[in-house]
Amino acid sequence: MIPYGRQDITQDDINAVVDVLKSDFVTQGPVVPKFEQAVADYCGSNYAVAMNSATSVLHLACLALGLSKGDWLWTTPITFVASANCGLYCGARVDFVDIDSQTYNMCPKALEAKLIKAKAEGRLPKIVVPVHFSGQSCDMAAIHKLSQQYNFKLIEDASHAIGGKYCGEAIGCSRYSDITVFSFHPVKIITTAEGGMAVTNDKDLTDRMSLLRSHGVTRDLSRMTGKSDGPWYYQQIELGFNYRITEIQAALGLSQLQRLDDYVRRRHELAERYNTLLSKLPIIVPWQSPNSYSAMHLYVIRLNLDKINTTHRAVFETLRQMGIGVNLHYIPIHTQPYYQAMGFEQGDFPEAERYYNEAISLPIFPTMTEQQQDQVVSALEKSMCK
Numbered sequence: 001m002i003p004y005g006r007q008d009i010t011q012d013d014i015n016a017v018v019d020v021l022k023s024d025f026v027t028q029g030p031v032v033p034k035f036e037q038a039v040a041d042y043c044g045s046n047y048a049v050a051m052n053s054a055t056s057v058l059h060l061a062c063l064a065l066g067l068s069k070g071d072w073l074w075t076t077p078i079t080f081v082a083s084a085n086c087g088l089y090c091g092a093r094v095d096f097v098d099i100d101s102q103t104y105n106m107c108p109k110a111l112e113a114k115l116i117k118a119k120a121e122g123r124l125p126k127i128v129v130p131v132h133f134s135g136q137s138c139d140m141a142a143i144h145k146l147s148q149q150y151n152f153k154l155i156e157d158a159s160h161a162i163g164g165k166y167c168g169e170a171i172g173c174s175r176y177s178d179i180t181v182f183s184f185h186p187v188k189i190i191t192t193a194e195g196g197m198a199v200t201n202d203k204d205l206t207d208r209m210s211l212l213r214s215h216g217v218t219r220d221l222s223r224m225t226g227k228s229d230g231p232w233y234y235q236q237i238e239l240g241f242n243y244r245i246t247e248i249q250a251a252l253g254l255s256q257l258q259r260l261d262d263y264v265r266r267r268h269e270l271a272e273r274y275n276t277l278l279s280k281l282p283i284i285v286p287w288q289s290p291n292s293y294s295a296m297h298l299y300v301i302r303l304n305l306d307k308i309n310t311t312h313r314a315v316f317e318t319l320r321q322m323g324i325g326v327n328l329h330y331i332p333i334h335t336q337p338y339y340q341a342m343g344f345e346q347g348d349f350p351e352a353e354r355y356y357n358e359a360i361s362l363p364i365f366p367t368m369t370e371q372q373q374d375q376v377v378s379a380l381e382k383s384m385c386k
């Protein structure tokens with residue numbers, strides 16, 4: 001089976017991990033801050049906080065921004081469930097903004113329309129989470145402008161998008177949002193096995209996320225109430241979690257980061273080659289905004305169902321049977337049973353649902369060969385002329 005995505009682990013990565021295993025610290029040592037600094041520098045942001053997953057980062061980003069019961073968090077229905085669940089973890093309510101039909105990202109026009117309505121009803125969101133779907137940035141200039149107008153906070157879910165650019169600057173540059181979140185799951189652009197990171201220009205948010213990442217416990221005298229009892233002393237000043245990443249993972253991430261630009265370049269080569277090879281088929285290839293340099297995490301095609309004699313499901317099944325590990329990113333979150341139980345219904349976000357009925361993610365990963373790609377293309381051709 002040719003997978004839709006997979007990690008690339010080199011001898012350098014293995015050496016970096018082995019070095020940590022032989023060192024004094026396998027967790028809470030010097031490599032985590034080094035990894036954080038390297039990602040912050042790469043993005044051109046001041047601060048970074050690494051954690052054991054992007055899901056953890058999303059949770060603490062929401063808490064650091066003060067999300068709580070009675071508040072609203074809005075995101076897109078076409079994302080992994082974690083982008084929405086982070087709001088529920090904080091006791092907030094979650095709602096969605098439909099997608100743009102070309103980029104499949106949160107549509108700024110739909111966002112504005114929903115904000116106008118929410119303002120009239122007195123239920124404006126506290127946080128909006130735009131997701132840079134497939135690695136292509138959302139229209140952050142427009143969304144940022146709305147955040148100032150309607151006074152909400154912004155968390156960019158850039159789980160797909162490290163290594164991408166928007167208007168010439170790295171995604172994660174912190175120009176348009178409060179916090180940007182990256183994931184280092186093995187299918188993503190670079191990996192730490194499990195892991196994630198927040199980048200931000202805000203020192204206060206950095207301190208809050210760092211505190212919550214490790215039980216809400218501090219050894220910093222300036223943050224304690226009263227005086228220290230002695231050199232052993234620490235204080236718990238908030239209810240935090242254990243969301244720490246290990247030294248082993250950070251070493252892997254730091255080593256992977258050296259190849260980030262090469263990975264994204266290779267993904268672009270493969271995407272351009274797909275664009276050419278697929279140009280005669282009745283499908284829509286991923287549209288790219290001129291403002292954006294995508295990290296190209298996913299290569300999503302949409303079937304033109306009017307022009308083929310088979311169904312979306314049949315094409316998908318045939319591809320799987322032929323050893324092509326296609327996938328579907330994503331099942332619209334509002335159609336999940338857990339969200340339907342909160343009152344969402346089929347038909348609530350029609351653009352997202354239309355997308356779901358036509359989309360297929362084709363395999364794309366940096367070590368994919370052209371022969372493998374040809375195999376995917378030929379299987380796709382066969383699957384559609386049934």
Ligand SMILES: *Cc1c(COP(=O)(O)O)cnc(C)c1O
Pocket residue numbers: 053054055056079080082083131157159160183184185194195196
């Ligand atoms: C992968 C992913 C996450 C969750 O990342 P983990 O590191 O696995 O917790 C969140 N949002 C999006 C859009 C993702 O693709």
